[in-house]
Amino acid sequence: MANDERTRIIPRRTPESAAMTASVRRAMAITAVLNRLTFNDADEVRALFSELIGKTVDDSFSLIPPFYATGGLDTNVGRNVFINQSCTFYDLGGLDIADDVMIGPNVSLITSGHPIEPAQRRDVVIAKPIVIERNVWIAAGATVIGGVTVGENSVVAAGSVVTRDVPPNSLVGGNPARVIRSIAD
Numbered sequence: 746m747a748n749d750e751r752t753r754i755i756p757r758r759t760p761e762s763a764a765m766t767a768s769v770r771r772a773m774a775i776t777a778v779l780n781r782l783t784f785n786d787a788d789e790v791r792a793l794f795s796e797l798i799g800k801t802v803d804d805s806f807s808l809i810p811p812f813y814a815t816g817g818l819d820t821n822v823g824r825n826v827f828i829n830q831s832c833t834f835y836d837l838g839g840l841d842i843a844d845d846v847m848i849g850p851n852v853s854l855i856t857s858g859h860p861i862e863p864a865q866r867r868d869v870v871i872a873k874p875i876v877i878e879r880n881v882w883i884a885a886g887a888t889v890i891g892g893v894t895v896g897e898n899s900v901v902a903a904g905s906v907v908t909r910d911v912p913p914n915s916l917v918g919g920n921p922a923r924v925i926r927s928i929a930d
Contacts, residue, residue, distance in 0.1 A: 751839055752892070753872040765816075765837060765870065772797060772814045780811040798822065809850075819856075823879070828852075838872030838891045846877050849885035849903065856891035878913070887922075898928060 755761045779793040790808050795801045797817035803824040812832055814820075819836040823844035831851045834840060838856030842848075857872040859865075873891035877883070881895050884903040895901060895911040902918030902925070911917050916925045 751874045753838060753870075755837075755870040755872065757868055762870075768816045768818065768837075772817045775817065776812055776814055782810050784809050794822075802826075815857075829885075837870065839874035841874065841876045843877060843879040843881070843897075845880040847882045849883060849887070851886045852883050853888040855888065858891065900928065 755765055775793055775797045779790060779797070782790050782793070787807065790810065791802055791804070791806055794806070794808055797814060798820045799818045800821070802822055805825040806822060807826070808828040809830040811830060812828065814834045814836065816836045819838070820834060820840045820842070822842045823846065825845045826842055826848075827846070828848045829850040829852070832848055833853045833855070835855045835857050840854055840856060854875050856875050857870050859867070859871065860869060875889055875891055876894040878895060878897040880898045881900070883889065883895070883901040886904045887901045887907065888905070889895065889901070889907040893907050893910055895907065896913030896915065898914045899911045900916045901907055901911065901922065902916065904920075905918045905922040906920040907917065907922040909921065911922070912924065914928045916928055917923060918925050
């Protein structure tokens with residue numbers, strides 16, 4: 746799993762919880778403006794996404810609205826990244842997207858969740874990072890859960906739910922996603 750030392754546990758009714766809520770409000774305001782744009786507004790989309798993540802994205806970055814986020818400031822994006830429409834990024838645990846990554850429509854990258862035990866579910870948020878290495882393609886409707894690294898050159902098949910690390914140069918698919926085969930160049 747990706748960087749266990751980066752796991753965050755955020756208890757309810759704490760300053761950290763209040764900061765998380767403020768971050769969500771900020772992201773919702775920025776994405777509301779971004780989602781009024783179209784594919785033809787590429788420069789404005791890049792500017793708003795840069796504002797969302799607090800870093801300037803490369804001119805090769807492309808995103809088709811709509812797009813949904815619950816933070817943004819814990820997201821890092823490389824060069825030549827393409828994000829198709831209707832994607833959702835929950836980046837509280839940290840989201841690192843390397844160069845040359847393609848993310849299909851309706852993909853969800855979810856770094857945060859709650860305890861399984863019913864009595865504790867509303868008490869804390871648990872956040873773990875997602876790392877997407879260079880030249881990965883995540884196909885339509887896939888979900889990647891916090892704590893996962895998707896290895897270089899890999900493909901996540903459409904509709905997959907990725908709950909474990911994906912080895913480099915692999916095709917994974919299913920729920921939960923499993924290695925289907927190796928990918929040769």
